[in-house]
Amino acid sequence: MNEPVFILKGNIIYSKDLTELAVCEHGYLVCRNGLAEGVYPTLPFKLGGNPIHDYGDCLIIPGLVDLHLHAPQYSFRGLGMDMELLEWLETNTFPEESKYKDIEYAKKAYTIFADNMRRSATTRACIFATIHRPATLLLMDLMEKAGLSTYVGKVNMDRNAPDHLREETQESAAETLEWIKDVLHRKYENTRPILTPRFTPSCTDELMEELKKLQMRYGLPLHSHLSENRSEVEWVKDLCPWAEFYGDAYDRFGLFGADCPTVMAHCVYSDDREIARMKENGVFVAHCPESNMNVSSGIAPVRKFLEDGLNVGLGSDVAAGSTENLFRAMAHAVQASKLRWRLMDENLAPLTVEEVFYMATKGGGGFFGQVGSFEPGYEFDALVLDDSGLSHPQPLDIRSRLERMIYLADERVIKAKYVKGREVDLS
């Protein structure tokens, strides 16, 4: 356990808002009882005497937030990246996910996942597990031990899946209830349950109704996929002809933000009505640019989401995204937005470094509360980055050094990581 008050010294940088970074060169970042208390260019006299961790010329940024990834898919990251979504689900994803019925296999795979997440730049994450209750609990135990703050979901699927990965409707609801009870019993500090209907094609209307009952009874948030890929969007039109648009197929069941904090991955094909409903309901968009390229989904209109005032964060979407490294997600978000602007719609300007950094920190952090900034009162999630390995002949300011991290960093530059004021073991 860290001291109740401690101070990090280094080059501190965080988002004030979408367009502006706050920078404090060789400054002091104060943590009190797990919360950020302030950033100071010189240490106030009254704080003298508290322990100072001096990180020299390192950069200190808020921890990164992964709003969408799949733990069981970590085992096949980097494979099958030449397929399109639905083919990739059938060929790679479903066969692998069905292996998590075997708790020994789950233990091997989830131990690797949790270890790598511990050493990654991620401090917060919304994580899909599989339909299997014991393996999902095991994943939650491992994430709790890893020291990240996460939402983890037992997945629900009662249609359009192979037999070995499909639950009966009532079985799915009952298993979810048991899982919630198990989770509450375990009294995790940093690991919370989140309802996780895989996506509309995987869940019958009856199952959605059952999930809504659980949502209300336990006040749980929800995590799913939305308007990701053309063939998926067409499929949902066939399955739910009564829905005004894809998101409406969740909203009809009260599972789209209104009274249920909701994160929806992708939103590549969200039309004006869907965007308006997301805004009205406060839905968080998890933008997953690498995944959207790999499984031929497209490029989400993120500029429009930002202009319309939606909550937007980034997701790695492992394993449709090949890496948990959120620096890559930031770079991909800029790159994808430029292609979209150049090739599809010159009215939607490309994203800036400031904007993608905001999305990876404060934007996605909003789903967890006051998270993703060093402003007073925010939960103290911090990364210390040693960029001295990227030598350069010219002087670079702090913002430029951050920009280079976004394009070039991986977990090797992370010198220290704090979640809610507690230092994570990176060994």
Ligand code: GUN
């Ligand atoms: N839609 C439904 N399931 C999945 C999944 O596992 N990955 C992605 N990218 N999209 C999905």
Ligand code: FE
């Ligand atoms: Fe996904």
